[in-house]
Amino acid sequence: MINLYDILEASNGQLFGEPSAHIFTEFCFDSRRAAESQLYVALKTERGDTHQYMREAVERGVSGILCTHPPDFDTQKLSVVLVRDTEAALMNWTRYVLQRQGTQVICVSGTAGKSMTLEAITRILASQYRVHSSTGEMAGRLALPTTLSNLQPDHQFVVLELDITRPGEMADIAQTVQPDVVAIPALGQTYMDTFTSLDEIVAENRLLLDRLAPTSLAVVNYDEETLRDLTAITRAQTLSIGIESFGADLIAYNVLNSVDKTGFDLRFRGERYVGRWIPWLGKHQLYSALIGLAVGLHYDIELDDALRVLSDITYMAGRMNPLLGIQNTLVIDDTYSANLQSMLAALDWLKAVKRQAATENRRLIFVMGDLDRLGDHSPAAHRAVGQRAAQVVDLLVTQGVEASLAGRSALDQGLNPRNLYTTYSTQDTIGALKERIKLQEHDLILVAGGPSARAELVVSALLQDEKDRIQTQHRQEFVDVSVLAQNSRLNWVEIDLNGLAYNARAMKERIGEQVTMMAVVKADAYGHGAVAVARTALLNGAEWLGVSSINEGLELRENGVDAPILLLNYVPVSAIQQALRHRLTVTLYDLDMARQYDRAAREVGLKLDAHVKVDTGMGRLGAMPKDAMTLFRHMMTLRYVNVEGIYTHFAAADEDAEFTAAQAKTFRDMIVKPLRASGFNFRYIHAANSAATLSGKEYHFNMVRVGLAMYGLSPSQTVPVPAEFRPVMTWKTLVAQVKTLPKGHSVGYGRTYMTEKDERIAIIPVGYADGFRRGPNNWGEVLVHGQRAPLVGRVSMEKAAIRVTDIPGVSVGDEVVLLGRQGDQVITAEEVAARVGTINYEIVTGILPRVSRR
Numbered sequence: 001m002i003n004l005y006d007i008l009e010a011s012n013g014q015l016f017g018e019p020s021a022h023i024f025t026e027f028c029f030d031s032r033r034a035a036e037s038q039l040y041v042a043l044k045t046e047r048g049d050t051h052q053y054m055r056e057a058v059e060r061g062v063s064g065i066l067c068t069h070p071p072d073f074d075t076q077k078l079s080v081v082l083v084r085d086t087e088a089a090l091m092n093w094t095r096y097v098l099q100r101q102g103t104q105v106i107c108v109s110g111t112a113g114k115s116m117t118l119e120a121i122t123r124i125l126a127s128q129y130r131v132h133s134s135t136g137e138m139a140g141r142l143a144l145p146t147t148l149s150n151l152q153p154d155h156q157f158v159v160l161e162l163d164i165t166r167p168g169e170m171a172d173i174a175q176t177v178q179p180d181v182v183a184i185p186a187l188g189q190t191y192m193d194t195f196t197s198l199d200e201i202v203a204e205n206r207l208l209l210d211r212l213a214p215t216s217l218a219v220v221n222y223d224e225e226t227l228r229d230l231t232a233i234t235r236a237q238t239l240s241i242g243i244e245s246f247g248a249d250l251i252a253y254n255v256l257n258s259v260d261k262t263g264f265d266l267r268f269r270g271e272r273y274v275g276r277w278i279p280w281l282g283k284h285q286l287y288s289a290l291i292g293l294a295v296g297l298h299y300d301i302e303l304d305d306a307l308r309v310l311s312d313i314t315y316m317a318g319r320m321n322p323l324l325g326i327q328n329t330l331v332i333d334d335t336y337s338a339n340l341q342s343m344l345a346a347l348d349w350l351k352a353v354k355r356q357a358a359t360e361n362r363r364l365i366f367v368m369g370d371l372d373r374l375g376d377h378s379p380a381a382h383r384a385v386g387q388r389a390a391q392v393v394d395l396l397v398t399q400g401v402e403a404s405l406a407g408r409s410a411l412d413q414g415l416n417p418r419n420l421y422t423t424y425s426t427q428d429t430i431g432a433l434k435e436r437i438k439l440q441e442h443d444l445i446l447v448a449g450g451p452s453a454r455a456e457l458v459v460s461a462l463l464q465d466e467k468d469r470i471q472t473q474h475r476q477e478f479v480d481v482s483v484l485a486q487n488s489r490l491n492w493v494e495i496d497l498n499g500l501a502y503n504a505r506a507m508k509e510r511i512g513e514q515v516t517m518m519a520v521v522k523a524d525a526y527g528h529g530a531v532a533v534a535r536t537a538l539l540n541g542a543e544w545l546g547v548s549s550i551n552e553g554l555e556l557r558e559n560g561v562d563a564p565i566l567l568l569n570y571v572p573v574s575a576i577q578q579a580l581r582h583r584l585t586v587t588l589y590d591l592d593m594a595r596q597y598d599r600a601a602r603e604v605g606l607k608l609d610a611h612v613k614v615d616t617g618m619g620r621l622g623a624m625p626k627d628a629m630t631l632f633r634h635m636m637t638l639r640y641v642n643v644e645g646i647y648t649h650f651a652a653a654d655e656d657a658e659f660t661a662a663q664a665k666t667f668r669d670m671i672v673k674p675l676r677a678s679g680f681n682f683r684y685i686h687a688a689n690s691a692a693t694l695s696g697k698e699y700h701f702n703m704v705r706v707g708l709a710m711y712g713l714s715p716s717q718t719v720p721v722p723a724e725f726r727p728v729m730t731w732k733t734l735v736a737q738v739k740t741l742p743k744g745h746s747v748g749y750g751r752t753y754m755t756e757k758d759e760r761i762a763i764i765p766v767g768y769a770d771g772f773r774r775g776p777n778n779w780g781e782v783l784v785h786g787q788r789a790p791l792v793g794r795v796s797m798e799k800a801a802i803r804v805t806d807i808p809g810v811s812v813g814d815e816v817v818l819l820g821r822q823g824d825q826v827i828t829a830e831e832v833a834a835r836v837g838t839i840n841y842e843i844v845t846g847i848l849p850r851v852s853r854r
């Protein structure tokens with residue numbers, strides 16, 4: 001409960017107009033989730049301002065607003081409090097509430113194991129006291145007021161998880177809550193995008209310990225050197241915990257890891273407690289339990305009593321939670337909010353139970369999703385996990401672009417390539433486990449990943465009993481993207497690989513089992529990212545890949561893609577040996593060249609696979625039909641060239657059905673049939689691109705080459721992709737500045753645009769150096785707040801201007817969509833292409849490589 005007058009008093013606030021409600025149930029920071037009886041808090045940070053959403057919050061029923069400037073709408077039925085700084089007001093209110101009630105404050109900090117530690121402390125204290133604890137749904141200091149809004153007058157303790165999001169935050173927190181106990185289970189091996197180094201995170205925790213009063217208590221993990229050192233600086237009392245380390249105050253030893261619980265003996269100041277256990281799994285969770293015991297001791301809870309609480313404790317959803325899987329497998333769900341440290345700890349546990357697992361015939365399978373928010377540290381962190389995994393697991397499944405790096409480093413560490421499965425979506429992970437790995441009884445599957453990997457969906461799909469689904473949980477940490485998220489990129493492309501997987505499967509279904517699907521991933525998969533697209537396509541019906549150059553083929557091979565790859569473009573003879581070594585299939589259309597290839601192949605003693613291309617009307621690469629027969633006669637005598645396919649390419653499958661039919665007829669009647677009659681047989685015969693594939697079976701032969709449609713794009717208006725296909729690419733940027741220009745003011749180079757009246761202009765940090773076209777025609781419109789905003793003036797190299805006069809509340813940091821959907825509006829590649837005078841292909845491939853893909 002939040003009392004209006006407490007807020008006023010604590011924050012020195014002013015009422016705006018007559019108050020209405022006096023009591024609020026909760027604070028609301030996200031207008032999209034606003035509900036009745038809440039107090040909406042408008043925030044203004046360096047990244048943005050949520051005052052613009054006050055109206056939306058009111059429409060959804062909030063009964064009060066805390067803000068720095070009053071709303072410009074009717075506030076009759078509202079209580080509106082004005083303060084100078086809303087965040088500071090919340091901190092003041094937090095301190096006010098805690099002091100008034102005299103609640104003991106216990107803070108859990110550090111880099112991993114916080115929520116388990118919070119749970120252990122809460123359970124143990126709750127055996128004798130009234131305890132309130134935070135839920136972990138909020139990060140940063142806003143978690144404090146959120147938790148305290150549910151504090152009851154009889155609560156004696158409040159246990160808070162301190163999840164700092166940026167440097168300097170801890171000082172505010174320490175100042176606000178003045179903790180009686182600080183517990184730190186772990187401090188190391190973690191990175192965060194908002195901190196440049198671990199040192200910065202350590203410094204934040206140092207500050208917390210440094211600010212502790214002499215009457216307070218610090219409980220730290222003695223096994224971590226950093227923490228051991230930090231205890232030297234605090235004036236508070238300390239209690240240290242450790243495992244097998246005989247300098248700590250409270251020590252667990254003889255630890256026994258098993259697949260459903262952890263056993264240990266305990267020693268505290270000469271007293272021994274033998275043969276105890278908790279259901280929680282792994283050394284890292286045992287640390288959390290020990291901290292719970294230590295805090296209990298501080299508040300006079302006997303170890304025996306506390307140990308009993310621990311042995312009855314339940315598993316926590318998403319944190320090393322063992323669940324019964326299909327085929328009687330054992331699924332360990334560690335998907336709640338895995339970070340580098342917890343993932344390594346989970347692998348340590350796997351290692352600890354490896355022997356037991358072997359005697360029980362369990363294969364150890366590790367499913368790893370991308371870890372989040374690692375910033376520049378991401379590649380190194382993912383590789384570290386891969387290295388560790390290689391030493392422990394039987395099978396490794398990586399899901400996501402970043403996680404695939406873990407797979408590669410696992411291979412470097414000696415993991416057998418046959419035991420590595422690389423996917424980019426939860427669906428493909430589930431498919432890999434069920435259909436390719438074929439789970440067996442007793443398999444032990446550890447699933448972990450950061451919140452955005454949605455790895456809990458994998459867990460959910462593996463459960464034997466649907467009812468257990470309630471035990472899987474997605475961490476919905478509150479991060480209002482437009483306001484609080486830290487984003488260092490100015491514009492970026494988002495790729496929906498689930499959408500791509502869907503399109504590929506839908507295409508495969510249309511062409512049927514008999515026809516082989518080649519996924520065309522040239523030009524970095526039409527700007528979508530070749531490796532991830534190739535892998536996803538291969539997991540969803542494609543068997544071949546088509547690229548343009550040898551370099552594109554090599555990129556795929558270097559990333560461990562081993563499916564057959566056809567090079568659709570010219571390959572210089574000098575590159576043939578590389579093609580051979582990497583088993584790349586070339587396109588042949590000329591006898592001289594074929595002879596040179598043959599010679600190069602003979603030198604390395606390898607046979608070169610080739611598909612012969614015939615020009616049936618495209619007027620581009622390919623042998624002319626009249627020359628085809630002679631070409632084949634000679635080519636078949638080349639001992640180091642193996643012709644396994646023949647193909648042609650349609651010139652107008654997207655617009656001229658008649659010409660396409662004629663080309664197909666030429667190909668069939670003048671090439672394929674006569675060659676067959678002369679005894680030449682080909683494993684692959686192909687002609688169709690996306691347009692022809694969608695146009696009819698008669699163009700499929702026994703292989704199709706699909707590009708555009710797989711990316712959810714339509715070949716043309718006459719040949720659209722089926723409505724259920726999903727566009728895969730979204731291009732976004734943000735608002736960098738908003739200002740009102742007076743009537744008659746020009747915008748941009750060359751002063752081509754003049755304001756007609758007072759106009760709101762927003763600047764977006766994207767330009768032609770990113771592939772955002774300048775001329776002769778530009779993009780025309782973009783989306784902001786789900787509405788269309790016109791571009792005004794010329795597009796610069798890396799900036800452009802849009803008019804937002806008619807879109808209320810646009811402010812710095814708001815997301816802008818250049819391509820893709822926002823709310824009900826969508827800007828398609830087709831639409832942009834029509835405007836700039838080209839085709840959708842050129843729009844997506846025209847987004848330059850310097851724009852990051854994710």
Ligand SMILES: *Cc1c(COP(=O)(O)O)cnc(C)c1O
Pocket residue numbers: 520522568649688689690691705706707708709715
């Ligand atoms: C690019 C390309 C394709 C794919 O065409 P889409 O229209 O994108 O499906 C097929 N075949 C060849 C030879 C290509 O160069």
